[in-house]
Amino acid sequence: MLGLEQHLxxxxxxxxxxxxxSLGAMLGLGGGVLMIIFLLLALNIPAHQAVxxxxxxxxxxxxxxxxxxxxxxxTNLRLAMVLEAFTVTGAVLGAFLALSLPVSAIQAMLGxxxxxxxxxxLKGRRSGEPGCEGEGALRGEFYDEQAxxxxxxxxxxxxxxxxxxxxxxxVSGMVGIGGGVIKVPIMNIVMKIPIKAAAATSNFxxxxxxxxxxAVYFQGGLVDVQLAAPTxxxxxxxxxxxxxxxxxxxxxxxxxxxxxxxxxFGVVLLLKAGGVLAW
Amino acid sequence: MVTVEGxxxxxxxxxxxxxxxLASVGYFASSEVAWIGVLALILTPFLRVxxxxxxxxxxxxxxxxxxxxxxxMMLVIGSFLHMI
Numbered sequence: 001m002l003g004l005e006q007h008l009x010x011x012x013x014x015x016x017x018x019x020x021x022s023l024g025a026m027l028g029l030g031g032g033v034l035m036i037i038f039l040l041l042a043l044n045i046p047a048h049q050a051v052x053x054x055x056x057x058x059x060x061x062x063x064x065x066x067x068x069x070x071x072x073x074x075t076n077l078r079l080a081m082v083l084e085a086f087t088v089t090g091a092v093l094g095a096f097l098a099l100s101l102p103v104s105a106i107q108a109m110l111g112x113x114x115x116x117x118x119x120x121x122l123k124g125r126r127s128g129e130p131g132c133e134g135e136g137a138l139r140g141e142f143y144d145e146q147a148x149x150x151x152x153x154x155x156x157x158x159x160x161x162x163x164x165x166x167x168x169x170x171v172s173g174m175v176g177i178g179g180g181v182i183k184v185p186i187m188n189i190v191m192k193i194p195i196k197a198a199a200a201t202s203n204f205x206x207x208x209x210x211x212x213x214x215a216v217y218f219q220g221g222l223v224d225v226q227l228a229a230p231t232x233x234x235x236x237x238x239x240x241x242x243x244x245x246x247x248x249x250x251x252x253x254x255x256x257x258x259x260x261x262x263x264x265f266g267v268v269l270l271l272k273a274g275g276v277l278a279w
Numbered sequence: 280m281v282t283v284e285g286x287x288x289x290x291x292x293x294x295x296x297x298x299x300x301l302a303s304v305g306y307f308a309s310s311e312v313a314w315i316g317v318l319a320l321i322l323t324p325f326l327r328v329x330x331x332x333x334x335x336x337x338x339x340x341x342x343x344x345x346x347x348x349x350x351x352m353m354l355v356i357g358s359f360l361h362m363i
Contacts, residue, residue, distance in 0.1 A: 010306070056317060060295055063323045067291035070284050077331055081346045084328075088353040095357075204327070208354065211324035215358035218321055225313035229306035232299045232320065 009043055010230040016042075017057065017234020018241070025065035025242025026249070027258050028199030029180040030058035030206035031235070033265060036176075036279055045227075047279040051176070052223045053231050055214040058178060060232045062207025064239035065200075072247075074200035076140040076193070079155060083165040083187075084205045087179050090169025091209065097170060104273040107175045110182075111269030114262045117185045121259035142197055145247040156192045164190070169209070176272065176279050180206045181265055184258065195254045196246055283334040290330060294323030325354065 016038045024031020032054040039050035069075045138155040155161070164186040168179035180202045187198035217223055246254065271277045298320030305313020332347030 056320065059320055059324060060298070063291045063295040063320070063327070066327065067288045067295070070291070071288035073284060077334070078343055081328075081331060081335075081343055081350065084350050085346045085353075088350055088357065092353060092357050207324040208328055208350070211321050212354040212358045214321045218317065219358075223317055225302065225310050225317050226306055228313060228317045228320075229299070229302035232295070232302050232316075236295060236299055 006226070010227060012043060013039070013053075013227060014230035014234035017231055018238040020057065021061045021064070021235035021238025022242035022245060023238075023257075023261070024058070024061045024235075025203065025239035026199065026245045026254070027180075027261060028184045028202035028206070029261070030178050030203070030210065031061050031238075032058040032178050032206075032210065033181075033268065035231070037268065037277075040277070040279060045224075048217070048222050049224050049227075051279055052214070052217040053227055055210045055217060056223065056228050057231050057235045058210035059207050059214060060235040061239040061242075062203050062210065064236050065203050065243050066207060068240070068243040069200035069203060072142070074142045074197060074246075075204050076138065076197055076201045077204070079138050079140070079187075079193075080201045080204040082138070082158075083161065083183065083201075084208055086162045086165035087169035087183075087205060087209060088212070090166040090171075091173055091212070092169075093166075094170030094173045097174075101174065103174050104275070106171055107269045108273035110171060110175055110177075111266045111273060114181065114266035114269065117189070118259045118262040118266065120189060121185060121255050121262070140193075140197060142194075142200075144194075144196065144251075146250055151194055151197075153192070153194055153197065157190050161186055161191045172209070173213075175269060177265065177269065178206050179209055181262065185262065188255070188258075195251045195258070199246060199254070283330070283337065287327060287330045287334070290326055291323060294319060294326065298323070325351065328354070 020031035020034040035054040035057045036050050039045040039053060040047060141150055141152040144151050165183060168182035172179045184198050184202045187193045188195050298316045301316025302313045305316055328347055328350050332344050335343035335347060
């Protein structure tokens with residue numbers, strides 16, 4: 001039987017899951033890093049178990065939010081498939097590269113890139129506005145509930161986007177942060193995809209990549225299945241709230257929240273590079 | 280009318296609800312049930328890419344069907360070889 005302490009841990013995970021899930025679904029990041037930090041620092045759960053649970057959280061968040069975004073046609077399925085193909089390729093290449101590269105240098109570098117990206121998002125007010133030109137087969141449209149308008153957009157700088165996806169796949173395994181943190185800003189700033197479509201499309205991808213990693217942890221028996229229940233329940237509620245927040249928010253507000261979260265991740269990566277945080 | 284988007288949406292919701300229900304029952308009853316719940320959850324994204332592949336195939340969009348097949352292949356290889 002489970003003791004009182006275990007129930008309290010489960011309750012804490014459930015409550016924090018609501019927060020991580022809503023932020024993750026709203027921004028298309030999955031919410032895994034927030035989960036890891038909470039499990040590590042607040043609950044003292046061992047690093048490999050924290051990572052395994054966070055992967056379960058990302059899958060739950062991505063599937064819950066995905067069921068809403070796909071039905072509402074917010075997800076650009078074609079674009080998701082193109083970028084995901086490069087991400088998984090990057091992930092497999094990264095597994096080989098990781099053996100020979102100084103990981104802390106990459107973490108510090110990516111941390112600085114995130115600060116720069118965050119500043120670009122806050123500064124460039126016009127940069128995220130949709131443009132109609134761009135790749136024909138990948139163009140998309142969705143109904144923006146907040147703006148009461150159908151938004152049509154094209155995809156620009158596809159080559160840069162796929163290159164970034166390759167890098168995102170390669171480094172996310174090394175630095176311990178999901179590819180969404182790199183892909184959402186790239187889709188928005190470089191490929192000029194509206195933030196809402198970028199978040200929904202990234203949301204489709206993060207779950208897929210997380211599932212491949214989760215399968216590895218699962219085979220190794222590293223998933224604490226008892227703690228999976230509160231994780232999934234909390235994240236599910238949060239992710240549903242997150243999809244509503246995305247629909248009802250102004251794009252500019254979403255961009256500002258994303259910029260804040262990116263700066264926070266920049267700090268996290270620098271702390272990891274310095275050895276203060278480890279997972 | 281049944282759309283492919285609607286179908287993928289349904290599969291995702293069914294997957295996550297099944298996972299959540301089994302994991303919750305398992306939390307109070309037995310860890311074997313929770314184990315199956317977690318497995319169901321982990322399989323949901325694989326299923327999602329497969330359904331997207333079928334969607335492209337139905338639209339005779341062979342290039343994108345190929346991409347979906349490639350993604351699944353890499354995921355399976357990657358997770359078996361512990362590379363991702």
